[in-house]
Amino acid sequence: MAVTVLIPAPLRRFTNEQASVQVEAGTVSEALAKLDAQFPGIRDRICEPDGRLRRFVSVFVNGRDVRSLEGLDTPLREGDEVGIIPAMAGGR
Amino acid sequence: MVKLYDRLFQDIKRSIREVDVNALYQELRSGRRPVIVDVREREEWEQGYVPGALFIPRGYLEMQIEDKVPDKDTPVYVYCAGGVRSAFAAKTLEEMGYRNVYSVAGGFSAWKHAGYPFVTPRQWTREQLQRYSRHFLIPEVGEEGQAKLLDSRVLLIGAGGLGSPAGLYLAAAGVGTIGIVDADVVDLSNLQRQVLHTTDRVGRPKTESAREALTALNPDVKVITHDVWLTSQSIMDVLADYDVIVNGADNFPTRYLVNDAAVLLGKPVVDGSIFRFDGQVTVYKPGEGPCYRCLYPEPPPAELAPSCDQAGVLGVLPGVIGMLQAVEAIKLLLSIGEPLVGRVLLYDALTATFRELHVQRDPECAACSPSSTLTPENIGEIDYQQSCLLPTRSVAD
Numbered sequence: 001m002a003v004t005v006l007i008p009a010p011l012r013r014f015t016n017e018q019a020s021v022q023v024e025a026g027t028v029s030e031a032l033a034k035l036d037a038q039f040p041g042i043r044d045r046i047c048e049p050d051g052r053l054r055r056f057v058s059v060f061v062n063g064r065d066v067r068s069l070e071g072l073d074t075p076l077r078e079g080d081e082v083g084i085i086p087a088m089a090g091g092r
Numbered sequence: 093m094v095k096l097y098d099r100l101f102q103d104i105k106r107s108i109r110e111v112d113v114n115a116l117y118q119e120l121r122s123g124r125r126p127v128i129v130d131v132r133e134r135e136e137w138e139q140g141y142v143p144g145a146l147f148i149p150r151g152y153l154e155m156q157i158e159d160k161v162p163d164k165d166t167p168v169y170v171y172c173a174g175g176v177r178s179a180f181a182a183k184t185l186e187e188m189g190y191r192n193v194y195s196v197a198g199g200f201s202a203w204k205h206a207g208y209p210f211v212t213p214r215q216w217t218r219e220q221l222q223r224y225s226r227h228f229l230i231p232e233v234g235e236e237g238q239a240k241l242l243d244s245r246v247l248l249i250g251a252g253g254l255g256s257p258a259g260l261y262l263a264a265a266g267v268g269t270i271g272i273v274d275a276d277v278v279d280l281s282n283l284q285r286q287v288l289h290t291t292d293r294v295g296r297p298k299t300e301s302a303r304e305a306l307t308a309l310n311p312d313v314k315v316i317t318h319d320v321w322l323t324s325q326s327i328m329d330v331l332a333d334y335d336v337i338v339n340g341a342d343n344f345p346t347r348y349l350v351n352d353a354a355v356l357l358g359k360p361v362v363d364g365s366i367f368r369f370d371g372q373v374t375v376y377k378p379g380e381g382p383c384y385r386c387l388y389p390e391p392p393p394a395e396l397a398p399s400c401d402q403a404g405v406l407g408v409l410p411g412v413i414g415m416l417q418a419v420e421a422i423k424l425l426l427s428i429g430e431p432l433v434g435r436v437l438l439y440d441a442l443t444a445t446f447r448e449l450h451v452q453r454d455p456e457c458a459a460c461s462p463s464s465t466l467t468p469e470n471i472g473e474i475d476y477q478q479s480c481l482l483p484t485r486s487v488a489d
Contacts, residue, residue, distance in 0.1 A: 063449050088366070
């Protein structure tokens with residue numbers, strides 16, 4: 001399944017500044033693993049060593065928080081958009 | 093000689109339907125919320141009107157009625173001072189296709205005489221009538237909404253990139269009281285985006301500079317300056333007097349602190365944040381949608397969350413996001429539309445796209461769930477600069 005992963009600005013240093021990356025994956029966790037295979041180190045910024053999502057990052061599939069779906073096991077379909085949205089604090 | 097007018101009036105009176113003030117009062121009391129149109133002139137309206145009445149002077153009736161009363165089957169009660177102008181107005185409405193029109197016999201003077209309740213509207217100055225004229229024309233705002241805005245109190249956290257455009261537009265809109273929390277002074281590097289401040293005010297406190305800008309734009313606005321860094325000891329007192337908080341803080345401790353106090357006080361927070369070309373906007377409304385901690389239970393480590401000082405920001409980006417915050421604040425104050433509760437709007441300036449994320453309350457949220465340990469009494473004991481985590485419930489609890 002070809003899906004698009006949206007890379008937030010603070011993590012684009014891992015992806016040669018690309019704002020989105022295409023990967024083949026059937027679940028969210030597979031998409032993150034594929035992403036990490038292409039851009040080593042990026043997964044650690046999103047997940048804890050035990051695999052859970054880190055608490056300052058939210059992951060969305062087509063605009064829906066995966067916590068309200070099936071978490072990292074949420075299945076993906078062709079063309080789905082996986083958004084990685086970290087907390088941002090800039091205001092000034 | 094019978095004047096043409098007398099004959100015309102008698103003819104019209106015969107062709108329309110009239111009700112007396114008692115019937116109108118019963119209709120109002122019934123809870124059916126009838127449409128009542130006051131066709132008098134402004135000076136008369138200002139002396140008082142029937143509760144809930146729409147103000148459409150006779151001269152504007154044909155132009156405005158269809159916007160305000162689109163359904164031609166709605167019962168419409170028309171009144172004036174004594175029942176003459178309303179009879180002519182009723183005739184006009186029937187000619188326009190309104191099928192259930194009633195002229196109120198005796199008009200407002202009979203209403204007042206009967207001892208029925210009336211509302212005295214806010215007295216607008218000539219200047220205010222001009223200043224807010226475009227708002228008065230929008231049914232969702234109107235005079236009532238404008239009066240609400242003037243009676244409203246909004247607190248800006250930060251007079252910086254987000255607070256500048258938000259503050260300017262809220263002041264222009266006539267939000268009557270604007271509080272500003274900021275302990276910084278204006279720096280030359282701020283002026284690329286912080287449009288509240290000016291080159292000749294570099295070095296002066298931002299709150300003072302903001303006051304000058306906002307009151308110059310609209311002297312109706314009372315600006316309250318909070319020239320302090322927010323702490324967990326002071327926050328409850330600062331937030332307590334405001335209706336809506338517009339958060340444009342530039343650091344995580346302040347964002348968690350504002351969130352927690354707003355949850356305790358039940359105040360809505362219009363949140364905005366920016367990074368280079370990306371912006372986020374959402375509304376945290378206690379009881380109705382998630383809070384900041386539902387989305388982000390804890391802040392990221394510093395290396396993953398560089399501030400604008402370190403990472404830079406496109407100067408115009410906070411303009412876009414701060415103005416969206418101003419829009420949301422006004423919607424909350426007027427209770428109109430669908431506020432961004434439970435939704436996060438993402439703006440990507442480079443691709444010129446908006447995305448909408450749907451977010452839900454966390455049933456185990458440390459701040460807003462029933463299992464929260466946070467109280468108005470203990471918030472002051474938390475050092476947010478040290479850690480934004482809330483104390484966990486001990487086993488003994």
